Amino acid sequence: MRAEMKDETQPSLNNGTFTQYFSTSRFSSLLATKDRDFLISPTGAQVKVADVEGKIVGLLFAANWYPPCRNFTQMLVDIYEELRKSISDFEIVYVSSDEDLDAFHSFYGHMPWLAIPFSDLETKKALNRKYDVEGIPCLVILQPNDNKEDSTLRDGAELIYRFGVRAYPFTKQRLEQLQMEERQKHENQTLTNLLTNHLRDYVPVACLVGKTIGLYFSAQWCVPCVKFTPKLISIYHKIKQSLGEKGEQQEDFEIVLISNDRDQQSFDSYFGSMPWLALPYGDSEIKKLARHFDVQGIPCLVIIGPNGKTITRHGRNLINLYQEDAYPFTDAKVEALEKQIEEEAKGLPRLVCHEGHRHDLNLVSDGNGGGPFICCVCDEQGSSWAYQCLECGYEVHPRCVATVDPDRRR
Structure with a gap:
């Protein structure tokens, strides 16, 4: 694969200057071709690949058609512009997976960094192969003047989500340092230092201490949030x-909305339907909390125990699986619920006829063809035991099965 990539980018031997530069330049072997030694800027200007030599370079693999790419890119723009105020050795190069030139221009028009020309399909394919890009958005961080593969960070997107500008200069040593700091923060975590802001005193944090708390990361514009709320x-x-x-x-249970709404009116409308508390719209703690708990998608329900420590970041899944029985969301409670389900499953029929489905449904579990699923009746998450159609993959919770006589099934 590397040999093929080298052949694809081998410069013409008729251009002595370009050949000499190409043979000694790390980024040219990645970003240039024998016919092109430049990248493009948002203004359409050509920028020599040589200009990024000696810099930390992030390769952004993304596309306009995929909403998570748009969300991540906006976050990355903010971080890029903040870093560029004080440093000049960081650059990003957009590697597009857009479907057509109009989509490329539409998306790239919101980016302040460089890009591989949309027409250079071969270079984009070669970069995707080299860095094994299996999903987008993906941010690969390349360190300057370092050809060692183990110095390349392929999870730059996760670093941005988790640490923001603090991730700079994106080295593995910096990552280890940040991870150690995060461990210490979680060990010393209390509800007070999570939610208290010296600029406000009207969120009654003191009244929440000693309770089980759900931090609900959500927004009105998010369809899954509106369905889950x-x-x-x-x-x-x-x-x-x-x-x-x-x-x-x-014992007591409370929820605090951590809003990702886009304006005050949306926040007021959404929060107005809820019976619990909320951090104020636009509060400075919101982004810090999202990074602290590594929230990469909403809705997300983080459960904090009475001692102020994190019980789970998967409260939404537990609600979907066990409803109110999930409380207090501890490992011990989840283990007890799983054992209860196992016992109940012993009395379930192995085969049922379900109203509204033309095939018989088989009882399955994690060990014999089951696993995480979305119930086709209630649209809630399921795991462990399920009734599954071996013909078409239709799956339902055991509690959602409507058993009928085979002759009456429609």
Whole structure:
């Protein structure tokens, strides 16, 4: 593969100057061809590949048609512009997977960095092969004047999501340092230092200490969020009611909205439907919390225990799987629920006829063809035991099966 890439970018021997430069330049072997020794800028100007030599270079693999790329790119633009205010040794090169030239121009028009020309399909393919790009957005970080493969960071997007500008200069040593700092922050984490902001005092953090807290990262513009929020409201009320009926005064559950809404009006409208608390729209702690908990997609429900430590970042999944029974979301509770499901499954029929489906459904589990799935009846996540159609992959929760006589099935 490397030999093929070298052949694709081998310069013409008739141009002595270009040949000499090409043989000693690391980035030219990646970003230039025998017919092109430049990149393009957002203004359309040609920028010599030689101009990025000696810099830290991020190769951004993305496309206009994929929404997560658009979201990540906006985040990256903010970080790029902040870094460029004080340093000049960092550059990004866009490697497009756009479907056509219009889409490329539309997307690249929002970027302040360089790009491989859209027409150079071979170079883009070679870069995708070299760095094994399997999904986008992908940010590959190349260090200057270092040809060692183990110095290349292929998870630059994750670094940006988690650490923002703090990830600079994007070396593995810096990553190790940041990871150590993150471990220390989580070990010393309390609800007070998570939610307290010296600029405001109207979020009653003191009233939340000692409770199980759900930090709900969500936004009105997000369709999955809008679908999940009514379910979460229902579960919230059921948990609060159950705790009240049990008279467990030492226990309580609360949720705090961490909004990703795009304007105050959207925030007010969305939050107005919720029975819990929220950080103010645009609060400075919101981005810090998203990075602290490595929130890469919404909706996301992070559960904080009464001691202020993180119980799980997968509260949404637990709500979908176990509803109000998931409370207090601890490993011990999840283990008990899994054992309960295993016991209940022993009494389930192995084969059922389900109303509205033309094939028989087989009872499956993780060990015999089952696994995580989305129930075709209630559209909620499932795992472990399920009734599955071996003909077409149709799957439902055992609780969602509507058993009928085979002769009456439609």
